[in-house]
Amino acid sequence: MTFTRPEQVSDALGIPFSDQQLAAITAPLEPGVIIAGAGSGKTTVMAARVVWLVGTGQVRPEHVLGLTFTRKAAAELSGRVRAALARAGVVDADGYDDAGEQLIMTYDAFAARLVADHGLRIGVEGDARMLTGASRFRVASRVVSAATGPWQQLARLRPDSVTERVLALDGELSSHLVEPDRLYDHSLEVIGDVERSPRSRTKDLYVSMKKAGSFAAERTELAGLVEEYQRLKRRLGAVEFADQMGVAAELARRVPQVSATLRDQFRVVLLDEYQDTSSAQAELLRALFSGRDASDGRGHPVTAVGDPCQAIYGWRGAAAANIITFAEHFPRADGSPAPGYALTVNRRSGQRILDAANALSTPLRADEELQWDGIDTDLVAPRGRRRATSRWPASTAGRTRWAGWPTTSPPPTTPDGPRRGRTSRCSPGATRTSGRCTPSCSRAASRSRSWAWTACWRCPRWPTWSPCSACWATPRPTPTWSAS
Numbered sequence: 001m002t003f004t005r006p007e008q009v010s011d012a013l014g015i016p017f018s019d020q021q022l023a024a025i026t027a028p029l030e031p032g033v034i035i036a037g038a039g040s041g042k043t044t045v046m047a048a049r050v051v052w053l054v055g056t057g058q059v060r061p062e063h064v065l066g067l068t069f070t071r072k073a074a075a076e077l078s079g080r081v082r083a084a085l086a087r088a089g090v091v092d093a094d095g096y097d098d099a100g101e102q103l104i105m106t107y108d109a110f111a112a113r114l115v116a117d118h119g120l121r122i123g124v125e126g127d128a129r130m131l132t133g134a135s136r137f138r139v140a141s142r143v144v145s146a147a148t149g150p151w152q153q154l155a156r157l158r159p160d161s162v163t164e165r166v167l168a169l170d171g172e173l174s175s176h177l178v179e180p181d182r183l184y185d186h187s188l189e190v191i192g193d194v195e196r197s198p199r200s201r202t203k204d205l206y207v208s209m210k211k212a213g214s215f216a217a218e219r220t221e222l223a224g225l226v227e228e229y230q231r232l233k234r235r236l237g238a239v240e241f242a243d244q245m246g247v248a249a250e251l252a253r254r255v256p257q258v259s260a261t262l263r264d265q266f267r268v269v270l271l272d273e274y275q276d277t278s279s280a281q282a283e284l285l286r287a288l289f290s291g292r293d294a295s296d297g298r299g300h301p302v303t304a305v306g307d308p309c310q311a312i313y314g315w316r317g318a319a320a321a322n323i324i325t326f327a328e329h330f331p332r333a334d335g336s337p338a339p340g341y342a343l344t345v346n347r348r349s350g351q352r353i354l355d356a357a358n359a360l361s362t363p364l365r366a367d368e369e370l371q372w373d374g375i376d377t378d379l380v381a382p383r384g385r386r387r388a389t390s391r392w393p394a395s396t397a398g399r400t401r402w403a404g405w406p407t408t409s410p411p412p413t414t415p416d417g418p419r420r421g422r423t424s425r426c427s428p429g430a431t432r433t434s435g436r437c438t439p440s441c442s443r444a445a446s447r448s449r450s451w452a453w454t455a456c457w458r459c460p461r462w463p464t465w466s467p468c469s470a471c472w473a474t475p476r477p478t479p480t481w482s483a484s
Ligand SMILES: Nc1ncnc2c1ncn2[C@@H]1O[C@H](COP(=O)(O)OP(=O)(O)O)[C@@H](O)[C@H]1O
Pocket: 015, 016, 017, 018, 021, 036, 037, 038, 039, 040, 041, 042, 043, 044, 045, 347, 348
């Protein structure tokens, strides 16, 4: 089948795509980014985009590269794309490339493949032993037990804890492409800053500064061990996933030929869950698929999708801000920022759940590093399902702080009008029966037990962490539950 109109994708896949989704699916062959909340159809749109591009004859299936995080997600996306292509009748049921390999793989597998195919160009053997789980712990603990010290900070830890810290720091440094030397120098600077910091009235360092100082001192000791661990890995011909990503990024940066080959091979690149990419991954992708000018790959059609509020790999060096800076880092061929596409309707949940999600994500959305145009847009259910059960106005939920105290002074209103002065429905710990809390709320009870953000948890105006409006005017409260 050959597509000529966007609606044909909806018909072929049997999904009633919205105008927002169709705009992203049928976007021109240029970089683009979709930043949208959970369940808004990002992955579905990516799969449909492949169908559109193949169905309109703009690319062949084997020219599409899709990357995601876990093998499970890669298999799922691969299955979705393949099924979508087959269902739309634009390829036969296989959907494999010429080499018989799947078009969609994990970021780690992609880096491993790059190092295996091209590593020798920068003197790296492609057949290194992969260190995971227990084997990496064993190698790192060899370094720790052979270390002579003397340590000031590490001396208070058990050797196993030191090993864990060496591994964690090594992973973080690799993900951020930072050498242990640089960390060491930076830690010394921090120690100097702490020593020069203002003192308390008793001329002591403030507790938080003391903590920062000992943390930096611990890092000066760990940096040497990490360096030793990296040396031992090289001697053993062993690598970890994060190391491979670093090598792949270096390869892409130092050997332009590799980028040119890959851009020729993959005319369209789709990046799922982009908020979870590390600095090394983002740099690798940028070096491969976006250059200094149009002849160097700038404007290559790379579509990234993600949601900074769902970033889950911060602990291993992911930088959720990568997706925010995507438009600048992957500009169009003329150098202007890549366009962004919004998906604001959630397809998975009812409005009541979405209101809770909107309220829960409020502190995240206030994060300075995660600002983008659509940050204030709350998730909504499709129109037919919006009636759901929530009576908490989405806009008010969005202004509720994590600690549970609304940032705006007027009490929220409900369809029944302002709640100030009403004494029913909000008793702490009350169970909800037919839309009301029982027993009735009373100010006295609220003061003694419920200045806690769970006070109205079961009230009809859920979700909220504020006390009921009857108790609104009473002075603030600690945000912890104290129902003793
Ligand atoms: N226009 C639509 N109409 C109905 N269901 C949709 C539509 N778009 C997406 N979906 C469905 O919504 C669910 C969530 O989509 P998904 O692409 O996994 O979201 P995300 O990647 O943003 O978390 C999937 O089951 C998908 O089939």
